[in-house]
Amino acid sequence: MSIKLNNTFMGESITKEAFESMAPVLSGAYEKLMKGTGKGSDYLGWLTLPDTYDRDEFAEIKKAAQYIQNHCDIFIVIGIGGSYLGARAAIEFIKSPNYNQLKKNTPDIYFSGNDLSSSSLQELLSLCEGKDVCVNVISKSGTTTEPAISFRIFRNLLESKYGEEGAKERIFVTTDKAKGKLKELADQKGYKTFVVPDDIGGRYSVLSAVGLLPIAAAGIDIDAIMAGASEARKQYASCDLRQNDCCRYAVLRNLLYRQGKEIEILVSYDSAAQKLSEWWKQLFGESEGKEGKGLFPVSVTFSTDLHSLGQMIQQGKRNLFETVLFFKDKQEIVIPFDEQDPDGLNFIAGQTMDYVNEKAFTATAMAHADGGVPNIILEFDGRSAHSFGFIVYFFELACALSAYMLEVNPFDQPGVEAYKDNMYALLGKPGYEDKKQALEARMQNR
Numbered sequence: 008m009s010i011k012l013n014n015t016f017m018g019e020s021i022t023k024e025a026f027e028s029m030a031p032v033l034s035g036a037y038e039k040l041m042k043g044t045g046k047g048s049d050y051l052g053w054l055t056l057p058d059t060y061d062r063d064e065f066a067e068i069k070k071a072a073q074y075i076q077n078h079c080d081i082f083i084v085i086g087i088g089g090s091y092l093g094a095r096a097a098i099e100f101i102k103s104p105n106y107n108q109l110k111k112n113t114p115d116i117y118f119s120g121n122d123l124s125s126s127s128l129q130e131l132l133s134l135c136e137g138k139d140v141c142v143n144v145i146s147k148s149g150t151t152t153e154p155a156i157s158f159r160i161f162r163n164l165l166e167s168k169y170g171e172e173g174a175k176e177r178i179f180v181t182t183d184k185a186k187g188k189l190k191e192l193a194d195q196k197g198y199k200t201f202v203v204p205d206d207i208g209g210r211y212s213v214l215s216a217v218g219l220l221p222i223a224a225a226g227i228d229i230d231a232i233m234a235g236a237s238e239a240r241k242q243y244a245s246c247d248l249r250q251n252d253c254c255r256y257a258v259l260r261n262l263l264y265r266q267g268k269e270i271e272i273l274v275s276y277d278s279a280a281q282k283l284s285e286w287w288k289q290l291f292g293e294s295e296g297k298e299g300k301g302l303f304p305v306s307v308t309f310s311t312d313l314h315s316l317g318q319m320i321q322q323g324k325r326n327l328f329e330t331v332l333f334f335k336d337k338q339e340i341v342i343p344f345d346e347q348d349p350d351g352l353n354f355i356a357g358q359t360m361d362y363v364n365e366k367a368f369t370a371t372a373m374a375h376a377d378g379g380v381p382n383i384i385l386e387f388d389g390r391s392a393h394s395f396g397f398i399v400y401f402f403e404l405a406c407a408l409s410a411y412m413l414e415v416n417p418f419d420q421p422g423v424e425a426y427k428d429n430m431y432a433l434l435g436k437p438g439y440e441d442k443k444q445a446l447e448a449r450m451q452n453r
């Protein structure tokens with residue numbers, strides 16, 4: 008497995024000299040990361056995780072996944088942000104966006120606690136009627152409102168259905184090893200717990216128990232995921248701008264940013280990668296977007312979105328570039344010949360859908376590059392557990408390097424607190440009385 012960076016469709020945007028001039032900036036960032044001397048260096052656990060992960064906990068994850076597979080029809084995964092996006096990305100990328108509809112001997116998996124919509128929660132509760140249910144609640148802080156509400160409701164459901172003892176067997180908690188409300192509750196109730204390592208932040212945590220338990224419950228080979236991530240770690244173990252495509256990606260996007268690009272669009276040609284794109288958006292958005300800096304990460308699926316956003320990309324404001332994930336599909340659907348040719352498609356009869364998709368990709372990359380939207384192409388073999396692990400590590404490393412090149416801390420998210428503080432105040436959380444008064448006065452003056 009490797010990810011091959013293809014820069015054929017970058018247009019005239021970046022000269023060889025400009026690219027090579029970035030070598031010292033990159034090696035400065037790389038050294039900070041590897042030596043642990045940069046900002047946020049308490050959160051570098053993900054760097055070595057593919058090789059140093061806790062084998063005992065890994066075995067426990069597999070055991071719990073087996074239990075979940077044997078004891079439930081529906082598995083509810085409760086978490087928000089980094090506490091759910093990675094697992095959801097893996098299940099859709101490796102299995103299918105239609106995972107729940109597939110014929111399978113693993114439970115249906117639903118994600119909850121990632122918004123405050125009462126109708127989606129109500130719908131999920133109805134789906135659980137008459138079914139056996141297990142729950143995995145995931146929160147590093149153990150205090151996040153959205154998952155806490157969902158967990159309270161599902162805990163009540165499980166306790167009324169199976170009794171307190173029965174519910175205990177069906178609730179799995181992934182949180183801090185020692186602190187937080189969730190940890191206290193888990194200890195008090197005797198729930199099985201998994202640990203979010205201290206030195207791994209939410210959006211870098213998919214290869215810890217945070218992601219691995221739901222992924223394993225879906226019947227995915229988590230050894231293969233870790234092997235893929237470990238292979239990426241080896242491949243990117245030295246910072247050579249000519250050979251290390253992860254570093255090349257970080258440098259190219261940084262140069263485009265310096266040239267005035269403001270938006271990076273992650274493009275894929277397969278809807279199975281949509282949630283992977285959501286994971287990528289959080290990773291880069293929360294890591295880079297601070298101190299007035301950073302590329303705004305967005306995502307599209309082509310060719311679907313060529314018929315909605317294609318116009319904007321081709322001819323709108325020239326402040327964008329695209330990073331394209333391109334991989335071969337496993338299926339070989341051949342376009343049939345039709346004697347009458349009523350739809351005029353006989354010119355591609357006998358070709359595979361994959362062939363047509365590849366031509367759409369090349370045609371689009373050329374058109375967008377010609378229209379002033381540079382395309383960084385990341386090519387890899389296809390969708391598998393191994394490639395998922397590899398891709399996760401590739402982007403985590405590229406993201407941390409990118410943030411260090413911007414001179415921001417890749418591992419904090421101070422801006423997320425602003426809405427939380429306002430919400431707590433408006434909801435009347437103890438300790439927020441003054442803020443509540445100030446906010447209410449503001450609202451009255453509107």
Ligand code: PA5
Nearest residue numbers: 088089090146147148151209210
């Ligand atoms: O990357 C992050 O740290 C965040 O997105 C968190 O994962 C998210 O806010 C959820 O936090 P917690 O796991 O503490 O509930």
